[in-house]
Amino acid sequence: MWWEIASTRLGEPGYPLVENRVQSEIMKFACAEAGPISRSKLTGLIGVSRSKVSMEVQQLLEAGLLVEGGLAKSDGGRRSSLLGIPRSAGVIAAVDLGATSIEVALTTLGGEILVCRSEHADIKDGPKPILRRTKEILSEILGEQSVNPQEVLAIGMGVPGPVEQAAGILRSPPIMPGWDRFPIRSAFAGDYAAPVFIDNDVNLMALGEHWGGVGRGVDNMLFVKVGTGIGGGIIADGHLYRGTHGCAGDIGHISVDPEGPICTCGNPGCLEAMAAAPAIVIEAERRAREGLSPVLAEKLAERGELDAMAVGEAAAVGDYEALEIIRGSGRLIGHVIASLVSVLNPSLIVIGGGVAQIGHSFLAEIRSTVYQRSLPLATRNLPIVLSELEDTAGVMGASVMAAECVLTVAE
């Protein structure tokens, strides 16, 4: 695997963190458990003998990747001790680059967020300044948490574009000039021995929400992010589905109106061009300037420009025009989601991203459109809910992906 080569090159062997498939499964189940786990439960989950599990657990305890903590409930005999993943096993650096933000977190190997820092940034500034600032933030929070850079086991990163995951590079990202094929991993190579894993930001939000949010335990889930852009992340049969070039779930460029405005991708009437934050703002500013909405006009005069949240605030105080804009966006997104329900037959739809917070009427319109438009069998028990992790879904997913990668042994 590439990172074995990479880590050897850095003179830092030790990846993957585990030595065989049973150790890998023990660690992954321990990560997935929301708390300490017993040897008996691990034995049942992995399907090898109890003695084999005990032997491999012993090695993981000696390697410091597991720690004994607490006692299992008695089953009549001697109470056995439970196993957990200690903070001292090392940390994961989880990065979520958005179109307009950098978010960096440190988590345990078990996915617990220790610290999370977010700041405004423009991805269009290009890879060098963005990655330099990302490394500065990472350095700062490592210092604050008194974590040595050598304790970083892996770096996981989400980026707002299509990623060729095996190579760790972006491929022709529409909103990220300068990032096409940029060797992101090499930016960290001088300072961290840890391998770097990269994936699309919405894929990672889906993974985060599936792992630690409202999608926990759900096998078939669709995550839809509505922000500056619109994207989808697909959990199919319990796993993140990436597609052939890592661009599965790229729903922002589904055509909703052949006569619609031209999108950044060059095609007319893409969902993203008609329903994401910039489209909401353009429409709100138009209605403000045309005097249709005094509330929006006042906000525009005050601030010089509007954003999606301002439109949400106007709707919240009962402004009809603002409400209409929000509903219009929800309706278009609902139409596309209805198609996706037919295709994917999920059992949960999660709506995240900045615009998801714009107000209840947005979610209500998505729901009513989907329920009206989809076949009854597919919408039977199909909750459509807001993201539970909100801002931290992305870093959570980045952490989960990175942990998964360093705990996987080559077959």
Add this chain to the structure above:
Amino acid sequence: MWWEIASTRLGEPGYPLVENRVQSEIMKFACAEAGPISRSKLTGLIGVSRSKVSMEVQQLLEAGLLVEGGLAKSDGGRRSSLLGIPRSAGVIAAVDLGATSIEVALTTLGGEILVCRSEHADIKDGPKPILRRTKEILSEILGEQSVNPQEVLAIGMGVPGPVEQAAGILRSPPIMPGWDRFPIRSAFAGDYAAPVFIDNDVNLMALGEHWGGVGRGVDNMLFVKVGTGIGGGIIADGHLYRGTHGCAGDIGHISVDPEGPICTCGNPGCLEAMAAAPAIVIEAERRAREGLSPVLAEKLAERGELDAMAVGEAAAVGDYEALEIIRGSGRLIGHVIASLVSVLNPSLIVIGGGVAQIGHSFLAEIRSTVYQRSLPLATRNLPIVLSELEDTAGVMGASVMAAECVLTVAE
């Protein structure tokens, strides 16, 4: 698993056919191989020791599920013998029920079709007469092939509606009155000890094409059937993706025109209502009656009614109206496939079903619409091709599914 209970109830233990996970994997790899396979190759594929593989192979040879046949190429030492699945291991009965046809095949456990019989039937006649006739055909071909009913290892069946696979029943199938929740398995219980496995017909066509057709070896594939209805089958990361209620890929009911005709499902402008065979025929008959197309008018006068093939024939002799109708259907289907390309990022799209054979202009129109409408990264190296197995894709898939099921051990 349900069929262990079912087969015990029938007084016929022996399922699954294998005793442990290694045997299961040996048999599945032997099935997947298009010919005899060596012990060394199996050892490499399964990732356990050579001696373990040899021991389990010995048991499978004794059970008659494998047979020695032919010699492997020499690697310098003694040439080892290859393993195959003999006809004497038993057969799979594979059934494909279409809206207007019954197709029954016998295959080896390894998926080789021994005989295939097809006849016209109307699924709307309801489960009792259709299943009675299915059993008659099965009985006939068993007799012809001198196969004892006890040699039938499993029955696999595809049906044109949404299937709850674990229960083996249809759920609210739109075009199958009387079939809702009908206990299909029980119809075979008196005559066959073999377990019955049921799935949606298009899912099985996708599986068949993936296993033995143009999709062999392709991890992410979309199969689109265009016939009386329109449906999709999804291969994701190498596996058939069924969704939560088994109705993933139900793309016929994606809305393509809010002002369009009302579909059988009750919604307006579904793809199926506007682009499947009945829509093509309605439009052709209209143009024939209105005198727009002398070629179509002549065919209508001759035969009393048109079908999709007649429209194809008219297009083949250069009739503009017929060509327009076919292109219109291809364009609508292409639009939906373009959306699916964004969502699923497949590396192959296969078009099957009766309408797929209507003529080259149909496929050409689908292609040009998809390539024009999708993002470059997703359509880079994305072949859009006709089904290779054509009529036998469904029974091939039914056979593969059934073999997979009887060769799986409970975890």
